[in-house]
Amino acid sequence: MLAFLASPSDESLRPRRVADIVVIVKGGSVYDGLVDLTDKTPSITKWELMDGVQPILQAVEHVCRTDPGVIEQCRLSGIPPEDMHKVYCDPWTIGYDERHGSKVRLQQALMYYRPDVDTCQYQYPLDFCPIYDADKEAIVAIDIPKTRRPLSKAQPIDYTPKAVEAAGGYRTNLKPINITQPEGVSFSLRGRELEWQNWKFHIGFNYREGIVLNNISFNDQGTVRPIFYRLSLAEMVVPYGNPEHPHQRKHAFDLGEYGAGYMTNSLSLGCDCKGSIHYLDADFPARDGTTRTIKNAICIHEEDAGILFKHSDFRDDSVIVTRARRLVVQQIFTAANYEYAVQWIFHQDGTVQPEIRLTGILNTYALNHDEDAGPWGTCVYPGVNAHNHQHLFCLRVNPMIDGPNNTVNMVDTVPSDEPVGSPANFYGNAFYAKKTKLDTAAKAKTDYNGATSRTWEMVNEASIHPYSKKPASYKLVSREVPGLLPKEGSLVWKRAGFARHAVHVTKYKDDELWPAGRHVPQTSGEPSRGLPEWIGDGSESTANTDIVLWHTFGLTHIPAPEDFPVMPAEPITLLLRPRNFFRNNPVLDVPPSYAITPSQVAGKSEGVYDATDKMSKLAFANGTSETNGNGCCGSAK
Numbered sequence: 001m002l003a004f005l006a007s008p009s010d011e012s013l014r015p016r017r018v019a020d021i022v023v024i025v026k027g028g029s030v031y032d033g034l035v036d037l038t039d040k041t042p043s044i045t046k047w048e049l050m051d052g053v054q055p056i057l058q059a060v061e062h063v064c065r066t067d068p069g070v071i072e073q074c075r076l077s078g079i080p081p082e083d084m085h086k087v088y089c090d091p092w093t094i095g096y097d098e099r100h101g102s103k104v105r106l107q108q109a110l111m112y113y114r115p116d117v118d119t120c121q122y123q124y125p126l127d128f129c130p131i132y133d134a135d136k137e138a139i140v141a142i143d144i145p146k147t148r149r150p151l152s153k154a155q156p157i158d159y160t161p162k163a164v165e166a167a168g169g170y171r172t173n174l175k176p177i178n179i180t181q182p183e184g185v186s187f188s189l190r191g192r193e194l195e196w197q198n199w200k201f202h203i204g205f206n207y208r209e210g211i212v213l214n215n216i217s218f219n220d221q222g223t224v225r226p227i228f229y230r231l232s233l234a235e236m237v238v239p240y241g242n243p244e245h246p247h248q249r250k251h252a253f254d255l256g257e258y259g260a261g262y263m264t265n266s267l268s269l270g271c272d273c274k275g276s277i278h279y280l281d282a283d284f285p286a287r288d289g290t291t292r293t294i295k296n297a298i299c300i301h302e303e304d305a306g307i308l309f310k311h312s313d314f315r316d317d318s319v320i321v322t323r324a325r326r327l328v329v330q331q332i333f334t335a336a337n338y339e340y341a342v343q344w345i346f347h348q349d350g351t352v353q354p355e356i357r358l359t360g361i362l363n364t365y366a367l368n369h370d371e372d373a374g375p376w377g378t379c380v381y382p383g384v385n386a387h388n389h390q391h392l393f394c395l396r397v398n399p400m401i402d403g404p405n406n407t408v409n410m411v412d413t414v415p416s417d418e419p420v421g422s423p424a425n426f427y428g429n430a431f432y433a434k435k436t437k438l439d440t441a442a443k444a445k446t447d448y449n450g451a452t453s454r455t456w457e458m459v460n461e462a463s464i465h466p467y468s469k470k471p472a473s474y475k476l477v478s479r480e481v482p483g484l485l486p487k488e489g490s491l492v493w494k495r496a497g498f499a500r501h502a503v504h505v506t507k508y509k510d511d512e513l514w515p516a517g518r519h520v521p522q523t524s525g526e527p528s529r530g531l532p533e534w535i536g537d538g539s540e541s542t543a544n545t546d547i548v549l550w551h552t553f554g555l556t557h558i559p560a561p562e563d564f565p566v567m568p569a570e571p572i573t574l575l576l577r578p579r580n581f582f583r584n585n586p587v588l589d590v591p592p593s594y595a596i597t598p599s600q601v602a603g604k605s606e607g608v609y610d611a612t613d614k615m616s617k618l619a620f621a622n623g624t625s626e627t628n629g630n631g632c633c634g635s636a637k
Contacts, residue, residue: 002404005215018045022055028105028135030055030519052102053519056208056259060091060132064109067139073128078151079113088112088121090336090363093257093521094131095249096491100141102522105134108143108249110336110363118163119156120361120565122337123384126151127366129246143246149366152383159566179275180615185302187327189278194300196327197348198586200224203298203329205282208514209233210260210331210342211298218350220582226400227474228576231352233260233342234396234550235515235530237496239486240363241388242376250363250387251492254335256520260342263333266295272332273299299330308348308587313598320595322587324348337361341569349587350578354395359569362386362559378559386559390485392499394515397549397576398508402463402472404546408444408505409459410436411475412452442538444505448481456503456551457579461544465580472581476549478502478574482556494525497532499552504531508546515550 004013019042021033030053034046064070065084074087089109100106111126127149131141157163164170187196192203198219204212209232216228233255240250254260261282267273282297308324327346332339339360345353367373367385377387399406412434420428435457438444448454459473484499486492493500498515506512514520517529527533531550555572562568578586595609 024055024105026135028103032518050519053523054093054102054105054521055519056262057091057093057105057107057134057257057521060107060109060134061089063132063137063139064089064111064130067130069139069142070111070130073130073142073144074113074126076148076150077113077126077128079126083113086114087126088114089130091132092250092252092336095251096495096522096524097131097246097249098524100131102524106140106522107132107134108246109139113151115156118158118160120158122361122364123154123156123381123565124152125364125366125384145244147368147371149368149371152366152369154382154384157381157565179303181276181302185276185278186325187278187300187302189300192280194329196302196346197325198350199327199346203280203300205261205280205297205331207259207261207284208255210255210264210333211329211344213329213344216352220586225402225581227350228352228398229400229404230396230398231344231354232396233354233356233393234513235394235498235520236554237390237392237492237499237516238338239390239392239484239492239496241485242365244376247365247387248491250389251486251496252335253496253516253520254333254338254340256514256516258335260331260333260340261297263335264294264297265332265334265339266297267299267330267332268296273301273330275301275303277301297331299328301328302326303328305347308590309585316598316601318596318598318601320592322590322592324587324590326353334360337363348590349585350582352576353573354576355571355573356393357569357571358391358555359567361566362563363389378561380559380561380564384564386563388556388558390482390554390556391572392482392484392496392552392554393572394498395551395553395574396513396515397458397476397551399458399474399547399549401458401460401474401581403460405462405544406458406460406547407543407545408438408503408547408549409457409473410438410446410503411455411457412436412449414452437543438503438505439541439543440538441504441506441535441540441542444503444542445501445535445538446503447483448478448502450479456549458547458549466583468580470580473579474581475577475579476503476551476574477577478551478553480555480572480574481553484552485556491525494528495520495523497525497528497530498550502552504535504550505542506531506534506548506550507540507542508548509534512548 001015016036016038019035019037021035023031030050032048032050036043036045065087071081089111091107094106094108109130112121113124114121127145129143130139133140201216202214213231217224217226235255238252269277278300279296280298282294284292286292302325305324305326308322310321312319329344332341337360341357343355365385367379367383373379373385377385380386414434416425416430418425456476457473459471461471463472481502512534515530523529593612599605600608
């Protein structure tokens with residue numbers, strides 16, 4: 001592939017086009033295959049019967065509404081049979097249940113009631129859980145708790161315009177904010193290849209990961225330098241913390257079990273994306289062999305990003321201020337109750353910022369009116385228990401820092417090893433960046449340490465900076481890194497091996513894409529699939545070779561009433577920053593908003609640079625604008 005990318009006009013170098021096939025046969029058999037599509041007549045190059053695996057799953061709601069056992073449980077909960085059209089379920093993979101194993105394709109149905117079509121179902125959870133057999137297309141079991149919790153009779157609280165107006169109405173003190181680019185956008189697209197502010201990369205999209213970025217390079221003063229071969233969000237797990245059966249099964253792998261691409265939204269101009277927007281569609285093969293297209297699956301736009309750099313000289317009021325902008329490539333996918341806005345943000349200084357914004361609705365469970373939610377959850381509304389949970393995402397980074405042979409170092413900022421009073425640290429104030437080379441897969445299994453401001457750097461040891469004499473690198477800066485809270489040996493711990501550590505490093509292999517394994521539903525975790533099996537005894541070298549860095553990050557959510565009935569968006573962000581990569585500040589050539597030199601302040605030369613935003617104005621008509629006489633951006637006195 002690299003040879004072809006270097007000479008794309010040479011057709012002899014073009015890789016063969018191969019489709020990755022999963023076939024589910026009536027009766028439960030699953031086949032994995034590869035089909036070469038390059039020639040006019042496709043050819044099967046791999047066809048393997050898989051034992052005890054289950055691919056991505058589908059909906060079950062229509063079956064639940066007509067099942068006699070479900071209807072009876074609804075009646076016991078307080079729902080008459082004539083109201084079954086008001087019963088809803090979220091189809092979740094069963095995770096793993098030792099009673100059923102992994103050879104039968106199953107789902108669990110999380111049950112809810114919706115008294116009105118416009119009412120949020122998650123405020124009326126039901127306390128039983130049907131089990132659906134996808135091959136039989138039937139409910140084969142119903143899990144019923146020891147403590148029954150009838151349907152809540154609380155008045156609904158909703159977030160629809162009608163409900164808000166009835167509750168007092170919307171705020172009336174918001175004025176419009178308009179984002180305009182009168183001369184158009186600063187990025188260009190050729191097919192799926194985007195160029196913006198020295199960046200160039202390919203935007204892909206698949207059913208499982210959603211957005212995939214490839215062949216990411218930066219034009220460094222005329223030299224095109226490769227940085228990453230591939231970036232993607234490869235997996236996530238959402239473990240819930242209630243030990244009561246069957247809640248131990250609630251730990252969704254939203255990418256591996258359902259597919260972020262399959263669940264992605266069709267985005268709308270002016271609400272999901274604001275400003276001058278370009279959209280890309282997403283196409284998938286459907287189950288029946290046709291093509292499914294999601295319109296506007298990806299939005300691309302620029303945003304103002306505040307100050308890029310500024311300095312004011314306190315001696316003479318000379319000043320330069322340059323504003324930043326950033327490019328956002330975004331998708332939003334809905335995993336039943338939750339929404340995840342996945343943004344890939346590119347900055348002018350060479351930084352890549354993956355960011356995920358979480359919103360949507362809490363996953364809820366029934367609570368009796370006199371029942372305490374206990375330590376495992378929070379009563380967020382009468383009769384509504386929201387369980388503690390985590391959102392743990394796995395970022396897959398295939399670096400190519402100035403070439404394919406890279407190494408990862410763990411970097412900790414620590415005080416000097418020398419004692420106070422010693423010749424090397426007489427005053428005791430010395431500290432430095434301690435680097436640990438992660439040269440084997442075992443050594444690379446590392447965790448976050450906030451006390452040392454721990455980061456990880458991907459370096460090319462053969463590309464040495466002329467000034468610092470340090471290797472060119474990109475540093476992973478990530479501070480929202482909670483550890484996996486389910487204990488070692490737990491079902492989640494076994495199934496989500498990628499989440500046991502903040503960082504893993506493996507040697508690149510073509511078929512190692514999914515850190516929880518290729519087929520995730522109903523895995524038992526024995527053995528642990530994905531990263532644990534790839535790493536093995538950990539002896540494989542990860543130094544100065546083609547590597548993949550896997551980073552697990554996220555948040556731990558202890559719900560609160562402020563999160564209900566719909567959650568304000570919560571961002572999780574991290575940075576991939578250049579270090580010893582550019583010769584100096586790479587954005588000196590970004591035009592400033594305002595610049596005046598000391599000699600210009602003294603009136604000895606012309607040419608003050610003034611490109612201040614003429615659209616900006618004072619907030620109040622009777623306001624005053626005070627400056628130091630040298631433009632709007634001078635020092636304060």
